[in-house]
Amino acid sequence: MSQTLLISGPPGCGKTTWILNQIQSHPGPCGFLRLVGYPDEGLLQARDGGIDLVWLQDQCPGLLDLADPDKALAPRAAKLLALIELPQFQPPTDSGLAGVDRRAIPQLEALHLSPDAHLHFGRDAALPHQDTLDFSSLQAWGRNLAGAVWDPASLSSFWFELVNGAYGDVYRAKALMNLPDGRAFFCNWMVSREGSQFLPLQTLASPDGRPQRLSRLVVQGKDLDPAAIEVTLADCLLSDAVLELQQAPLRQRKAPLHPSPVA
């Protein structure tokens, strides 16, 4: 029997981590969808741009994208666990499905999705109770980094500055970042937690130019300084020439160990 769960909560409360755990422990097929959240007074939602989906699909290769319109009308697989994430600042006023943000209903209807249950972080005991914050004011800023490749040491310095307040009071930051050797990292930080997560993607790109996968940075906080972030990004990202300089030895290392016969 299939089940569809709607999981909501404020930024950084652990929605995606909880969903990942559910997917990894579910014996059958799973699907995922991240709905666009809605702003509340003084509180802006960040545009995830697909970070969560790419991260989850990397960790769970068979994960279905519930937003795929071609599959919206297809019969659901038996024992499908469909997990829908909804960023939502305020706790629902009603319990259960009646508490689903009315503004999100059209998104669900468009994809023919009908949740069986609604769980909200900070309200429902089935979800971890820690790490929920009440925000009174929140800006959001995102940057598409498609094709961008980082100097690894510069990424480390930038992230340190970002989460420690060099570009405003950052409450939440997450990103998918490419390195020149073909690795990518899911970078995750929340003000209420100690330390950042730098989780490597299992999918490696070939060290042959710029990777095609999604790369994006999303930041939420107060008094953010996007112009200063852009200046630092420009100093951290590799040019074509430097990228080639770093990747060429990696390609050679992958060449067959046996020397070619000399003509």
Next chain:
Amino acid sequence: MTHAVISCLHANLAALEAVLDDIDQRGITTITCLGDLVGYGPQPNEVVNLVRERAIPSCQGCWDEDIIEGLNSCECSYPSQLAERRGHQAHQWTAEQLSEENKAFLASLPMSLRRDRLLFVHGSPNSQHEYLLPDMDAFAALERVQTADADTLFCGHTHRPYVRELRDGVIRVRVQAPTDPQSPAEREMALPVRRIVNAGSVGEPRHGNTHATYVIHDEATGNVEIREVPYDVERTCRAIVEVGLPPVFAWRLRHGFEYAERADDASHVCER
């Protein structure tokens, strides 16, 4: 005689003024500077002028050398592309601001200063760019002091003040003559206590808080006091932004971080 040793001023006038006030209040009249008068900070001319006005003997730091030599001396030591870009920006700005007279002054600074058995250098006796970290190999540390023919070596460059005593130093030499391979000659030298004293940094503290640091050394007793001096950090931070240096330098200074980034490879010595 009691004397003060300051290092790594990094064009931070507020910090230098506070440290000199602290030294003056203690009635100390002999001051030695271990270089890096400029670089990253917003007042290179003011800091050089003050050192010259006070006639403080100084040796040349890596930044002082870079400003004169045109950055070719050690750009290979940057720990990241970001640090390199910011370093170049600071270098270019500083080079544009410094008067020709002050550049000539920096160019005239010696690599080291000596007073009896006390040696004063920026990084190490080998190079302005070499870091003598407090936990470096004891033999290597002893070698730096011994070959410089000093009892106490004063250095800076790491921006972290410390005093390290090197005791029980023994060098054993075995010489085997080709004519008599069965009877090598052995000689053992027991070395007296040597000391490395790092003065920390006036203008870019990196020891865990924002206070400027320097050291006071009593030659009669051998006592070394590491001084921490609070100063008007915000004054320097405002100046950084006003002159057009990267605002992140101000943020980093305000939080007790280095202006750019610390070199990961502390043992790096530029061979260019």
